[in-house]
Amino acid sequence: MDTDQTLPTHVRTLVVGAGFGGLAVAIKLHEQGRSDFLVLERGSDVGGTWRDNTYPGAACDVPSQLYSYSFALNPDWSRSFSPQPEIQAYIRKVATESGVLDRFAFHTSLTDATWDEQAQVWRVTTDRGELTADVLVSAAGALSDPKDPDIEGFDSFEGEVFHSARWNHDYDLTGKRVAVIGTGASSIQIVPAIAEQVAHLDVYQRTAPWVLPRHDRDYTALERLAFKHVPGVQRAYRTAIYWGREMYVPAFTKWPKLATPAKLMALKNIEKGISDPELRRKVTPDYEIGCKRILISNGYYPALDRDDVDLVTEGIARVTPTGIVDREGVEREVDAIIVATGFHTTDLPIASHVTGLGGVTLADHFAEHGMQAYKGSTVNGFPNLFFVVGPNTGLGHSSMVFMIESQVAYVLDALKHLEQEGVTALQPRAEVQADYVQDLQDRMTTTVWSAGGCASWYLDSHGRNVTLWPRATFTFRRLLSSFDRDSYEVVSPAPLPTTPQ
Ligand code: N01
Secondary structure, X not given: OOOOOOOOOEEEEEEEOOOHHHHHHHHHHHHOOOOOEEEEOOOOOOOOHHHHOOOOOOEOOOOHXXXXXXXXXXXXXXXXXXXXXXXXXXXXXXXXXXXXXXXXXXXXXXXXEEEEOOOOEEEEEEOXXXXXXXXXEEOOOOOOOEOOOOOOOHHHOOOEEEEHHHOOOOOOOOOOEEEEEOOOHHHHHHHHHHOOOOOEEEEEOOOOOOEEOOOOOEOOHHHHXXXXXXXXXXXXXHHHHHHHHHOOHHHHHOOHHHHHHHHHHXXXXXXXXXXXXXXXXXXXXXXXXXXXXXXXXXXXXXXXXXXXXXXXXXXXXXXXXXXXXXXXXXXXXXOEXXXXXXXXXXXXXXXXXXXXXXXXXXXHHHHHHOOOOEOOOEOOOOXXXXXXXXXXXXXXXXXXXXXXXXXXXXXXXXXXXXXXXXXXXXXXXXXXXXXXXXXXXXXXOOOHHHHOOOOOOOEOOOOOEOOEOOOOHHHHHHHOOOOOHHHEEEOOOOOOOOOOO
Protein backbone atom coordinates (compact mmCIF):
# COMPACT_ATOMS: atom_id res chain seq x y z
CA MET A 1 0.00 0.00 0.00
CA ASP A 2 1.52 3.34 -1.04
CA THR A 3 1.89 6.07 1.52
CA ASP A 4 -0.31 8.38 -0.56
CA GLN A 5 -3.22 5.91 -0.37
CA THR A 6 -5.73 6.53 2.40
CA LEU A 7 -6.14 3.89 5.03
CA PRO A 8 -9.30 1.75 4.95
CA THR A 9 -11.96 2.87 7.44
CA HIS A 10 -12.37 -0.62 8.92
CA VAL A 11 -10.54 -3.94 8.87
CA ARG A 12 -11.27 -7.25 10.50
CA THR A 13 -7.71 -7.65 11.78
CA LEU A 14 -5.20 -4.90 12.33
CA VAL A 15 -1.61 -6.00 12.89
CA VAL A 16 1.01 -3.65 14.34
CA GLY A 17 4.57 -4.30 13.23
CA ALA A 18 6.09 -5.86 10.11
CA GLY A 19 8.89 -7.90 11.62
CA PHE A 20 8.98 -11.70 11.66
CA GLY A 21 5.78 -11.71 13.79
CA GLY A 22 3.56 -9.33 11.83
CA LEU A 23 4.66 -10.77 8.51
CA ALA A 24 3.78 -14.30 9.64
CA VAL A 25 0.28 -13.20 10.71
CA ALA A 26 -0.24 -11.54 7.32
CA ILE A 27 0.97 -14.57 5.38
CA LYS A 28 -1.19 -17.00 7.32
CA LEU A 29 -4.30 -14.80 6.93
CA HIS A 30 -3.57 -14.47 3.22
CA GLU A 31 -3.20 -18.25 2.91
CA GLN A 32 -6.74 -18.53 4.28
CA GLY A 33 -7.90 -16.34 1.43
CA ARG A 34 -8.47 -13.32 3.62
CA SER A 35 -7.81 -9.77 2.59
CA ASP A 36 -9.67 -8.01 5.42
CA PHE A 37 -6.50 -7.18 7.33
CA LEU A 38 -3.89 -4.46 7.42
CA VAL A 39 -0.37 -4.32 8.83
CA LEU A 40 0.80 -0.98 10.22
CA GLU A 41 4.54 -0.42 10.15
CA ARG A 42 6.26 2.76 11.25
CA GLY A 43 9.40 1.97 9.24
CA SER A 44 9.87 1.86 5.51
CA ASP A 45 10.29 -1.88 5.11
CA VAL A 46 9.56 -5.27 6.62
CA GLY A 47 12.12 -6.79 8.99
CA GLY A 48 11.56 -5.13 12.36
CA THR A 49 14.61 -5.41 14.56
CA TRP A 50 16.53 -6.97 11.66
CA ARG A 51 15.79 -3.93 9.51
CA ASP A 52 16.86 -1.54 12.27
CA ASN A 53 20.03 -3.17 13.59
CA THR A 54 22.55 -2.51 10.84
CA TYR A 55 25.61 -1.92 13.01
CA PRO A 56 28.97 -3.30 11.81
CA GLY A 57 29.21 -6.97 12.69
CA ALA A 58 25.44 -7.42 13.20
CA ALA A 59 24.67 -11.10 12.93
CA CYS A 60 22.40 -13.63 14.52
CA ASP A 61 23.53 -15.69 17.49
CA VAL A 62 20.92 -18.33 16.76
CA PRO A 63 21.85 -20.86 14.04
CA SER A 64 20.66 -19.91 10.54
CA GLN A 65 18.73 -23.12 10.09
CA LEU A 66 16.40 -22.17 12.94
CA TYR A 67 16.07 -18.59 11.77
CA SER A 68 13.52 -19.02 9.04
CA TYR A 69 9.81 -19.79 8.99
CA SER A 70 8.98 -23.49 8.89
CA PHE A 71 6.85 -22.72 5.83
CA ALA A 72 9.63 -20.87 4.00
CA LEU A 73 12.98 -22.53 4.63
CA ASN A 74 15.89 -20.62 3.20
CA PRO A 75 18.30 -22.78 1.16
CA ASP A 76 20.42 -19.69 0.50
CA TRP A 77 21.97 -19.17 3.94
CA SER A 78 25.67 -18.80 3.35
CA ARG A 79 26.83 -19.53 6.90
CA SER A 80 25.85 -21.42 10.01
CA PHE A 81 25.13 -18.10 11.78
CA SER A 82 23.69 -15.49 9.44
CA PRO A 83 24.82 -11.91 9.12
CA GLN A 84 22.07 -9.27 9.41
CA PRO A 85 21.95 -8.41 5.67
CA GLU A 86 21.13 -12.04 4.81
CA ILE A 87 18.34 -12.19 7.38
CA GLN A 88 16.88 -8.92 6.17
CA ALA A 89 17.10 -10.12 2.54
CA TYR A 90 15.35 -13.35 3.55
CA ILE A 91 12.47 -11.53 5.28
CA ARG A 92 12.07 -9.18 2.32
CA LYS A 93 12.08 -12.09 -0.14
CA VAL A 94 9.45 -14.01 1.81
CA ALA A 95 7.30 -10.88 2.08
CA THR A 96 7.54 -10.19 -1.65
CA GLU A 97 6.91 -13.75 -2.76
CA SER A 98 3.96 -14.23 -0.42
CA GLY A 99 1.99 -11.49 -2.18
CA VAL A 100 0.88 -9.73 1.02
CA LEU A 101 2.72 -6.43 0.74
CA ASP A 102 -0.27 -4.54 -0.64
CA ARG A 103 -1.83 -5.05 2.80
CA PHE A 104 1.06 -3.23 4.55
CA ALA A 105 0.91 0.47 5.41
CA PHE A 106 4.53 1.56 5.83
CA HIS A 107 5.57 4.87 7.40
CA THR A 108 2.48 4.58 9.57
CA SER A 109 2.65 4.70 13.36
CA LEU A 110 -0.12 3.67 15.68
CA THR A 111 -0.64 6.50 18.13
CA ASP A 112 -3.71 5.22 19.95
CA ALA A 113 -5.93 2.13 20.08
CA THR A 114 -8.97 2.29 22.33
CA TRP A 115 -11.58 -0.45 22.76
CA ASP A 116 -15.03 0.98 22.06
CA GLU A 117 -17.21 -0.81 24.61
CA GLN A 118 -20.47 -0.10 22.81
CA ALA A 119 -19.45 -0.69 19.21
CA GLN A 120 -17.04 -3.50 20.23
CA VAL A 121 -14.27 -2.46 17.91
CA TRP A 122 -10.80 -1.06 18.37
CA ARG A 123 -10.77 2.63 17.47
CA VAL A 124 -7.31 3.22 16.13
CA THR A 125 -5.53 6.47 15.47
CA THR A 126 -2.38 6.59 13.38
CA ASP A 127 -0.25 9.44 12.17
CA ARG A 128 -1.90 8.90 8.77
CA GLY A 129 -5.53 8.73 9.77
CA GLU A 130 -8.06 6.72 11.74
CA LEU A 131 -9.68 3.34 11.32
CA THR A 132 -11.49 0.69 13.32
CA ALA A 133 -10.64 -2.98 13.70
CA ASP A 134 -12.45 -5.96 15.22
CA VAL A 135 -9.20 -7.57 16.27
CA LEU A 136 -5.88 -5.96 17.14
CA VAL A 137 -2.66 -7.96 16.95
CA SER A 138 0.42 -6.40 18.49
CA ALA A 139 3.51 -7.75 16.76
CA ALA A 140 5.52 -4.68 17.71
CA GLY A 141 8.26 -6.73 19.35
CA ALA A 142 10.27 -6.25 22.51
CA LEU A 143 13.58 -5.23 20.94
CA SER A 144 12.20 -2.38 18.90
CA ASP A 145 12.54 0.75 21.02
CA PRO A 146 16.15 1.63 21.87
CA LYS A 147 16.90 2.60 25.43
CA ASP A 148 19.40 5.39 26.10
CA PRO A 149 21.29 5.30 29.38
CA ASP A 150 20.25 7.59 32.18
CA ILE A 151 23.66 9.22 32.70
CA GLU A 152 24.32 12.72 34.02
CA GLY A 153 25.36 15.11 31.28
CA PHE A 154 24.54 12.66 28.48
CA ASP A 155 22.78 15.33 26.43
CA SER A 156 25.65 17.76 26.83
CA PHE A 157 28.06 15.69 24.71
CA GLU A 158 29.07 17.71 21.66
CA GLY A 159 30.49 14.89 19.55
CA GLU A 160 28.59 12.21 17.63
CA VAL A 161 26.21 9.95 19.58
CA PHE A 162 24.05 7.14 18.31
CA HIS A 163 22.41 3.96 19.55
CA SER A 164 23.54 0.58 18.22
CA ALA A 165 20.06 0.05 16.76
CA ARG A 166 20.13 3.43 14.98
CA TRP A 167 23.62 3.28 13.49
CA ASN A 168 24.70 6.46 11.73
CA HIS A 169 26.25 5.14 8.54
CA ASP A 170 27.05 8.69 7.42
CA TYR A 171 29.51 9.09 10.27
CA ASP A 172 32.95 7.76 9.43
CA LEU A 173 34.59 6.20 12.48
CA THR A 174 37.96 5.94 10.78
CA GLY A 175 40.69 7.41 12.97
CA LYS A 176 38.23 8.60 15.64
CA ARG A 177 38.39 8.17 19.41
CA VAL A 178 35.25 6.21 20.23
CA ALA A 179 33.47 5.02 23.36
CA VAL A 180 31.03 2.10 23.40
CA ILE A 181 28.69 1.99 26.41
CA GLY A 182 27.45 -1.49 27.27
CA THR A 183 28.76 -5.02 26.81
CA GLY A 184 25.64 -6.93 25.74
CA ALA A 185 24.97 -8.91 22.55
CA SER A 186 25.10 -5.81 20.33
CA SER A 187 28.28 -4.37 21.83
CA ILE A 188 30.28 -7.57 21.59
CA GLN A 189 29.54 -7.69 17.87
CA ILE A 190 30.34 -4.01 17.33
CA VAL A 191 33.61 -3.89 19.29
CA PRO A 192 35.62 -6.37 17.14
CA ALA A 193 34.05 -4.96 13.97
CA ILE A 194 35.30 -1.39 14.58
CA ALA A 195 38.39 -1.88 16.78
CA GLU A 196 40.80 -1.79 13.88
CA GLN A 197 39.16 1.16 12.13
CA VAL A 198 39.07 3.61 15.02
CA ALA A 199 42.08 5.39 16.53
CA HIS A 200 41.15 4.39 20.06
CA LEU A 201 38.26 2.56 21.64
CA ASP A 202 36.98 2.73 25.23
CA VAL A 203 34.50 -0.01 26.13
CA TYR A 204 32.44 0.79 29.20
CA GLN A 205 31.48 -2.43 30.98
CA ARG A 206 29.00 -2.36 33.85
CA THR A 207 28.60 -6.13 34.08
CA ALA A 208 30.81 -8.68 32.34
CA PRO A 209 28.96 -11.02 29.98
CA TRP A 210 29.62 -14.74 29.65
CA VAL A 211 30.97 -15.28 26.13
CA LEU A 212 31.30 -18.66 24.42
CA PRO A 213 33.21 -19.37 21.20
CA ARG A 214 31.16 -18.78 18.07
CA HIS A 215 31.14 -21.97 16.02
CA ASP A 216 30.43 -20.16 12.80
CA ARG A 217 31.49 -21.31 9.36
CA ASP A 218 30.62 -20.98 5.70
CA TYR A 219 28.37 -23.71 4.40
CA THR A 220 30.25 -25.85 1.90
CA ALA A 221 29.20 -25.88 -1.74
CA LEU A 222 27.94 -29.43 -1.22
CA GLU A 223 25.78 -28.43 1.73
CA ARG A 224 24.30 -25.53 -0.18
CA LEU A 225 23.52 -27.74 -3.15
CA ALA A 226 21.90 -30.27 -0.84
CA PHE A 227 19.79 -27.58 0.90
CA LYS A 228 18.53 -26.49 -2.49
CA HIS A 229 18.03 -29.73 -4.30
CA VAL A 230 17.85 -32.70 -1.95
CA PRO A 231 14.49 -32.90 -0.25
CA GLY A 232 14.64 -33.26 3.50
CA VAL A 233 18.29 -32.35 4.03
CA GLN A 234 17.63 -28.88 5.32
CA ARG A 235 14.78 -30.04 7.55
CA ALA A 236 17.05 -32.74 8.97
CA TYR A 237 19.70 -30.10 9.84
CA ARG A 238 17.03 -27.93 11.35
CA THR A 239 15.56 -30.71 13.47
CA ALA A 240 18.96 -31.79 14.77
CA ILE A 241 19.90 -28.23 15.72
CA TYR A 242 16.50 -27.61 17.30
CA TRP A 243 16.81 -30.61 19.62
CA GLY A 244 20.43 -29.77 20.40
CA ARG A 245 19.33 -26.33 21.55
CA GLU A 246 16.40 -27.69 23.52
CA MET A 247 18.91 -29.60 25.67
CA TYR A 248 19.89 -26.26 27.24
CA VAL A 249 16.44 -25.83 28.79
CA PRO A 250 16.98 -27.93 31.95
CA ALA A 251 20.20 -26.03 32.71
CA PHE A 252 18.39 -22.71 32.40
CA THR A 253 15.26 -23.68 34.24
CA LYS A 254 16.03 -26.27 36.89
CA TRP A 255 19.56 -27.44 37.27
CA PRO A 256 22.05 -24.61 36.61
CA LYS A 257 24.89 -26.97 37.59
CA LEU A 258 24.32 -28.66 34.22
CA ALA A 259 25.77 -25.50 32.72
CA THR A 260 29.21 -26.19 34.20
CA PRO A 261 30.69 -27.45 30.86
CA ALA A 262 29.52 -24.18 29.24
CA LYS A 263 31.14 -22.20 32.03
CA LEU A 264 34.43 -24.02 31.56
CA MET A 265 34.27 -23.33 27.84
CA ALA A 266 33.61 -19.65 28.49
CA LEU A 267 36.57 -19.42 30.90
CA LYS A 268 38.78 -21.08 28.28
CA ASN A 269 37.53 -18.53 25.76
CA ILE A 270 38.77 -15.74 28.06
CA GLU A 271 42.11 -17.43 28.51
CA LYS A 272 42.52 -17.93 24.78
CA GLY A 273 41.46 -14.44 23.76
CA ILE A 274 43.14 -12.33 26.44
CA SER A 275 46.77 -12.38 27.48
CA ASP A 276 46.69 -9.76 30.26
CA PRO A 277 45.77 -11.35 33.65
CA GLU A 278 44.23 -8.12 34.94
CA LEU A 279 42.01 -7.84 31.89
CA ARG A 280 41.06 -11.50 32.23
CA ARG A 281 39.94 -10.81 35.79
CA LYS A 282 37.86 -7.83 34.68
CA VAL A 283 35.97 -9.76 32.02
CA THR A 284 35.24 -12.78 34.23
CA PRO A 285 31.59 -12.63 35.33
CA ASP A 286 30.64 -13.08 38.98
CA TYR A 287 27.23 -14.68 38.41
CA GLU A 288 25.95 -17.98 37.03
CA ILE A 289 26.32 -18.55 33.33
CA GLY A 290 22.94 -18.18 31.59
CA CYS A 291 21.64 -15.63 34.10
CA LYS A 292 22.07 -13.00 31.40
CA ARG A 293 21.93 -13.99 27.76
CA ILE A 294 24.98 -16.13 26.92
CA LEU A 295 26.88 -14.42 24.14
CA ILE A 296 29.02 -15.96 21.41
CA SER A 297 32.08 -14.39 19.83
CA ASN A 298 35.56 -15.29 18.72
CA GLY A 299 36.61 -11.70 18.13
CA TYR A 300 35.45 -9.86 21.25
CA TYR A 301 38.20 -10.84 23.70
CA PRO A 302 41.04 -10.43 21.17
CA ALA A 303 39.65 -6.96 20.39
CA LEU A 304 39.68 -6.01 24.10
CA ASP A 305 43.24 -7.31 24.30
CA ARG A 306 44.47 -4.75 21.76
CA ASP A 307 46.67 -1.87 22.97
CA ASP A 308 44.35 0.68 21.42
CA VAL A 309 41.27 -0.67 23.19
CA ASP A 310 40.56 -0.03 26.88
CA LEU A 311 37.97 -1.79 28.97
CA VAL A 312 36.66 0.64 31.56
CA THR A 313 35.08 -1.05 34.56
CA GLU A 314 35.10 1.82 37.03
CA GLY A 315 31.58 2.86 36.00
CA ILE A 316 30.40 6.07 34.41
CA ALA A 317 30.03 9.14 36.64
CA ARG A 318 28.98 11.59 33.94
CA VAL A 319 29.32 12.63 30.35
CA THR A 320 30.92 15.97 29.53
CA PRO A 321 30.79 17.92 26.23
CA THR A 322 34.04 16.21 25.22
CA GLY A 323 34.12 12.81 26.86
CA ILE A 324 33.19 10.45 29.68
CA VAL A 325 34.28 10.70 33.32
CA ASP A 326 34.49 7.43 35.25
CA ARG A 327 33.68 6.99 38.92
CA GLU A 328 37.34 7.43 39.82
CA GLY A 329 37.29 10.86 38.23
CA VAL A 330 39.27 9.96 35.12
CA GLU A 331 38.01 11.69 31.99
CA ARG A 332 38.50 10.02 28.62
CA GLU A 333 37.94 12.35 25.69
CA VAL A 334 36.20 10.91 22.65
CA ASP A 335 34.83 12.03 19.28
CA ALA A 336 31.89 9.65 19.31
CA ILE A 337 29.82 7.66 21.78
CA ILE A 338 28.06 4.50 20.66
CA VAL A 339 25.26 3.59 22.99
CA ALA A 340 24.73 -0.19 23.08
CA THR A 341 22.47 -0.14 26.11
CA GLY A 342 19.59 -2.26 24.86
CA PHE A 343 15.86 -1.74 24.49
CA HIS A 344 12.62 -1.00 26.32
CA THR A 345 11.77 -4.62 27.02
CA THR A 346 9.82 -4.65 30.27
CA ASP A 347 8.12 -1.31 29.67
CA LEU A 348 6.81 -1.92 26.16
CA PRO A 349 6.10 1.50 24.60
CA ILE A 350 3.04 0.20 22.73
CA ALA A 351 1.33 -0.51 26.07
CA SER A 352 0.82 3.18 26.76
CA HIS A 353 -1.04 3.55 23.44
CA VAL A 354 -3.59 0.78 24.05
CA THR A 355 -6.70 1.35 26.20
CA GLY A 356 -9.06 -1.46 27.17
CA LEU A 357 -12.23 -1.90 29.25
CA GLY A 358 -12.99 0.88 31.72
CA GLY A 359 -10.51 3.23 30.09
CA VAL A 360 -7.51 1.39 31.56
CA THR A 361 -4.34 1.54 29.48
CA LEU A 362 -2.29 -1.58 29.01
CA ALA A 363 0.63 0.28 30.58
CA ASP A 364 -1.43 0.94 33.73
CA HIS A 365 -2.58 -2.67 33.75
CA PHE A 366 1.00 -3.86 33.52
CA ALA A 367 2.11 -1.37 36.17
CA GLU A 368 -0.47 -2.82 38.55
CA HIS A 369 -0.20 -6.53 37.74
CA GLY A 370 3.22 -6.82 36.13
CA MET A 371 3.71 -7.24 32.39
CA GLN A 372 1.73 -10.39 31.74
CA ALA A 373 -0.51 -12.12 29.23
CA TYR A 374 -2.34 -15.42 29.16
CA LYS A 375 -0.13 -17.76 27.11
CA GLY A 376 1.88 -14.65 26.25
CA SER A 377 -0.96 -13.74 23.92
CA THR A 378 -4.11 -12.25 25.52
CA VAL A 379 -4.94 -9.99 28.46
CA ASN A 380 -8.08 -9.80 30.58
CA GLY A 381 -9.63 -6.35 30.18
CA PHE A 382 -8.40 -6.04 26.58
CA PRO A 383 -10.91 -7.84 24.36
CA ASN A 384 -9.76 -9.11 20.99
CA LEU A 385 -6.21 -8.00 21.62
CA PHE A 386 -3.52 -10.54 20.75
CA PHE A 387 0.23 -10.44 21.15
CA VAL A 388 2.74 -12.11 18.91
CA VAL A 389 5.96 -12.01 20.92
CA GLY A 390 4.16 -11.10 24.12
CA PRO A 391 5.15 -11.23 27.78
CA ASN A 392 7.14 -14.34 28.77
CA THR A 393 7.61 -15.64 25.26
CA GLY A 394 11.29 -14.72 24.84
CA LEU A 395 14.06 -17.31 24.61
CA GLY A 396 17.63 -17.32 25.77
CA HIS A 397 18.66 -20.41 23.82
CA SER A 398 16.69 -20.89 20.63
CA SER A 399 14.84 -19.18 17.83
CA MET A 400 12.03 -16.69 18.35
CA VAL A 401 10.65 -17.70 14.97
CA PHE A 402 9.47 -20.96 16.57
CA MET A 403 7.62 -19.04 19.29
CA ILE A 404 6.19 -16.62 16.73
CA GLU A 405 4.76 -19.42 14.61
CA SER A 406 3.18 -20.97 17.72
CA GLN A 407 1.48 -17.70 18.60
CA VAL A 408 0.36 -17.02 15.05
CA ALA A 409 -1.39 -20.41 14.92
CA TYR A 410 -3.14 -19.56 18.19
CA VAL A 411 -4.33 -16.17 16.94
CA LEU A 412 -5.66 -17.65 13.72
CA ASP A 413 -7.52 -20.37 15.58
CA ALA A 414 -9.01 -17.72 17.90
CA LEU A 415 -10.24 -15.77 14.87
CA LYS A 416 -11.87 -18.93 13.55
CA HIS A 417 -13.65 -19.47 16.88
CA LEU A 418 -14.94 -15.91 16.95
CA GLU A 419 -16.41 -16.35 13.51
CA GLN A 420 -17.80 -19.85 13.95
CA GLU A 421 -19.56 -18.85 17.15
CA GLY A 422 -20.72 -15.53 15.84
CA VAL A 423 -19.23 -13.90 18.89
CA THR A 424 -17.96 -10.34 18.68
CA ALA A 425 -15.44 -10.14 21.51
CA LEU A 426 -13.54 -12.49 23.80
CA GLN A 427 -11.08 -12.00 26.62
CA PRO A 428 -9.24 -14.52 28.80
CA ARG A 429 -10.99 -15.14 32.12
CA ALA A 430 -9.28 -13.20 34.89
CA GLU A 431 -8.79 -16.29 37.08
CA VAL A 432 -7.40 -18.36 34.22
CA GLN A 433 -4.88 -15.65 33.44
CA ALA A 434 -3.96 -15.26 37.11
CA ASP A 435 -3.42 -19.04 37.52
CA TYR A 436 -1.36 -19.16 34.35
CA VAL A 437 0.88 -16.30 35.45
CA GLN A 438 1.25 -17.71 38.97
CA ASP A 439 2.36 -21.03 37.53
CA LEU A 440 4.90 -19.26 35.30
CA GLN A 441 6.28 -17.22 38.16
CA ASP A 442 6.47 -20.33 40.39
CA ARG A 443 8.53 -22.00 37.69
CA MET A 444 10.77 -18.94 37.48
CA THR A 445 12.02 -19.34 41.05
CA THR A 446 14.31 -22.24 40.11
CA THR A 447 15.59 -20.70 36.89
CA VAL A 448 19.08 -19.34 36.46
CA TRP A 449 17.52 -16.05 35.28
CA SER A 450 15.97 -15.43 38.68
CA ALA A 451 18.36 -17.30 40.96
CA GLY A 452 21.61 -16.81 39.07
CA GLY A 453 22.76 -13.71 40.89
CA CYS A 454 22.53 -11.11 38.16
CA ALA A 455 20.39 -8.15 37.15
CA SER A 456 19.20 -8.23 33.55
CA TRP A 457 16.62 -6.92 31.13
CA TYR A 458 14.75 -10.20 31.60
CA LEU A 459 13.50 -8.88 34.96
CA ASP A 460 11.13 -6.03 35.71
CA SER A 461 11.67 -3.48 38.46
CA HIS A 462 10.18 -5.93 41.01
CA GLY A 463 12.62 -8.64 40.01
CA ARG A 464 9.94 -10.70 38.20
CA ASN A 465 10.97 -12.35 34.98
CA VAL A 466 8.33 -11.05 32.57
CA THR A 467 10.18 -11.67 29.34
CA LEU A 468 11.34 -15.29 29.07
CA TRP A 469 9.54 -18.58 28.55
CA PRO A 470 10.64 -20.94 31.35
CA ARG A 471 9.78 -24.28 29.74
CA ALA A 472 10.59 -26.30 26.64
CA THR A 473 9.64 -24.54 23.40
CA PHE A 474 7.68 -27.61 22.26
CA THR A 475 5.57 -27.24 25.41
CA PHE A 476 4.74 -23.70 24.32
CA ARG A 477 3.84 -25.03 20.87
CA ARG A 478 1.56 -27.66 22.40
CA LEU A 479 -0.15 -25.19 24.76
CA LEU A 480 -0.95 -22.89 21.87
CA SER A 481 -1.75 -25.56 19.31
CA SER A 482 -5.47 -24.80 19.48
CA PHE A 483 -7.53 -21.96 20.88
CA ASP A 484 -8.79 -23.02 24.33
CA ARG A 485 -12.19 -21.37 24.15
CA ASP A 486 -13.10 -22.49 27.71
CA SER A 487 -10.41 -20.20 29.09
CA TYR A 488 -12.17 -17.23 27.54
CA GLU A 489 -15.37 -15.32 28.19
CA VAL A 490 -17.57 -13.31 25.92
CA VAL A 491 -17.38 -9.56 26.42
CA SER A 492 -20.85 -8.07 25.97
CA PRO A 493 -21.38 -4.59 24.60
CA ALA A 494 -21.71 -1.93 27.27
CA PRO A 495 -25.20 -0.43 27.42
CA LEU A 496 -25.54 2.89 25.69
CA PRO A 497 -25.34 5.73 28.18
CA THR A 498 -28.83 7.02 29.01
CA THR A 499 -29.40 10.70 28.49
CA PRO A 500 -30.90 12.41 31.53
CA GLN A 501 -34.57 13.37 30.96
O1 N01 B 1 21.31 -4.88 24.88
P1 N01 B 1 21.47 -5.52 26.35
P2 N01 B 1 21.84 -5.44 23.49
N1 N01 B 1 25.65 2.44 31.99
O2 N01 B 1 20.35 -4.94 27.13
C1 N01 B 1 24.73 -1.91 29.54
C2 N01 B 1 19.19 -9.35 21.24
N2 N01 B 1 20.32 -9.31 20.33
O3 N01 B 1 21.38 -4.49 22.44
O4 N01 B 1 24.62 -5.79 31.96
C3 N01 B 1 26.48 1.49 31.57
O5 N01 B 1 21.63 -6.98 26.31
C4 N01 B 1 24.27 -3.18 30.16
O6 N01 B 1 24.94 -3.40 31.38
P3 N01 B 1 24.33 -4.41 32.49
C5 N01 B 1 19.46 -10.29 22.37
O7 N01 B 1 18.27 -10.90 22.80
C6 N01 B 1 20.53 -10.39 19.58
O8 N01 B 1 23.25 -5.79 23.54
O9 N01 B 1 22.84 -4.12 32.55
N3 N01 B 1 26.10 0.40 30.93
C7 N01 B 1 24.60 -4.16 29.05
O10 N01 B 1 25.95 -4.50 29.08
C8 N01 B 1 19.97 -9.33 23.40
O11 N01 B 1 19.92 -9.83 24.69
C9 N01 B 1 21.57 -10.40 18.75
O12 N01 B 1 25.03 -4.09 33.71
C10 N01 B 1 24.80 0.25 30.70
C11 N01 B 1 24.31 -3.35 27.79
O13 N01 B 1 24.36 -1.99 28.16
C12 N01 B 1 19.09 -8.13 23.15
O14 N01 B 1 18.99 -8.08 21.74
C13 N01 B 1 22.45 -9.35 18.65
C14 N01 B 1 23.85 1.20 31.10
C15 N01 B 1 22.93 -3.61 27.23
O15 N01 B 1 22.86 -4.92 26.83
C16 N01 B 1 19.64 -6.83 23.62
O16 N01 B 1 21.03 -6.77 23.35
C17 N01 B 1 22.20 -8.24 19.42
C18 N01 B 1 24.33 2.34 31.78
N4 N01 B 1 23.50 3.29 32.22
C19 N01 B 1 21.14 -8.22 20.25
N5 N01 B 1 22.62 0.78 30.73
C20 N01 B 1 21.74 -11.60 17.94
O17 N01 B 1 22.81 -11.92 17.54
C21 N01 B 1 22.80 -0.40 30.12
N6 N01 B 1 24.11 -0.73 30.11
C22 N01 B 1 20.53 -12.41 17.63
